Structure formats: C-alpha cells, structure tokens
Amino acid sequence: MSNPTSAQSTLSPGLRTYKGSCQCGAVRFEIDFDPSNGTTRCNCTICTKTAWWGVHVKPDAFRLLSGGEVLGDYSRHEAMHARFCKVCGIRVFGHGDIPELGGAFYSANLNCLDGANLSGIQIKYLDGLHDTWEQLAVAPYVDPFSARAAAPHPTA
Template sequence: MPDQQTYHGSCHCGAVRYEAKSDPITQAMSCNCSMCRRKGTLLAFIPAADFTLETGESALADYQFNRQMIHHLFCRTCGVTSFARGVMPDGTPMVALNVRCIDEIDPETLTINRVDGKSF
C-alpha cells in the first residue's frame, strides 16, 4: 500500500489554505452535473479526518443546491472553490478536493474518470 502524502491547496487569492493527507492522487473525477460542469472542477475525495483547513474559515461562503448533500464552499474574495464538504454514501464525512487547486499536482498528469452527475 502506498505511503500517504501531504498535499497543500488554496484558493486563488490565498485567503483559504488547507492541508490534506491522502494516498498518492493519480486520478480525479470529472462530473457533468450543473455545478461541476460550470466550475470545471476535478475532484479527489478524502476522509474529513485527513483534511485540515489552515486559514480562511471566515473567508468561505457555502452554496447548496438540489438535494443539499454537498457544501460547495468558495472564497468570498476570489470566488474559487478549492474544496467541498459532504458525506460518503455510507455516511462517513468526506472532503472533495478540487485537484486544480493543489500545489503539488499537475492535473494534466492525472487519469480522469468521468461521472454522469447530471443524471442523479
């Protein structure tokens, strides 16, 4: 089993910064739901316990839609969504990382898995 890595992510202006621990991120999910399609996010999911928001809790705004299962968080200053919070199907708290906002990752090197979120 690969060793966990530490990743650092942020919004564009740097008001929101986080640290995440995960197995090496080599793939991401591209969803075609109305939100992800418009934002262009590429997502990797980790347990909430492996996520630390370092700065910016007060800089975050929350948007929910449809079944209101995911907290689509974005920076009030620059508008970038660097992560979202929700629960896995089994009820475990999770964080969806927008891999485009992770310093150590070049999204062009990832395997992209397409998900039909539009049909959910």
C-alpha cells in the same frame, strides 16, 4: 515559468500531503491522498460550469488551515456543500455525505493544489447530473501547459 523540479510528482503510489489555496491565498488547506487511487470529474451543472476536478477523501484527511471566515457555501442539496472564497470567488473544496460515494467525505479542487504535477493521474468521470454517481469513463490527465512547454518553439 515554474521550475519543473519544484513541482511535486504525483504518479508514484503512496499517501502524501498536498497543500492548496484559492487564487488570493485567503483560503488555505492540506489534504492527504494517494494519487494512484485516481481523481474525479462530475457532470453536474455546478461541477461542469466551475471546471471542478476533485479528489474525495475521508473527513480526517482534509484540514482547513486558514480562511474559514471568508468561505461561502453553495448547496444544490443537503448532501453536498461547495465551498468558495468570498474574496476571489474560487471554488476551493467541497464536503458532504453521499452514500454512493462512500458516505461522509471532503473533496479538494485539484486545480487549487500548490506545485503539484498531476500529469498522468487517472480521472474517473462520474454521473452526478442524474445523482447516480455511475462511472462514465476513465482517462489519464494530460497537462496542456506542460505539453506546450515541452514542444519545440517555432522559429521566426
């Protein structure tokens, strides 16, 4: 079990730098974002089937630190590129240029952040399936693993 004091708390406002990686560690990145601005989940087929949970930032707030040579690229259309590690298969980040989302952006897979506690961060659910990017709902993230760790263990 990870040490909860080593996890980065994300609920207080302010721009922070987060580090992330794929499962095997071949692809590593940094991203600057303010967790109080919320995150996104999209209902398009690629995001749904890969359980994508992202945060959108301007291109200068994302830095690929290593692994460019092992990145694969999946594109549903020219406006969006889903980048994944060809070693372990994890979808690490994406980038594109979608006017409805504010133009050019990078989006990191928040499931790939190292040591970040995201409990309570707002998730905006977007309609990418129909390319409207309309906000469908907003809800706070609840980490099911932290909730289980905090619950009393049944006695045998």
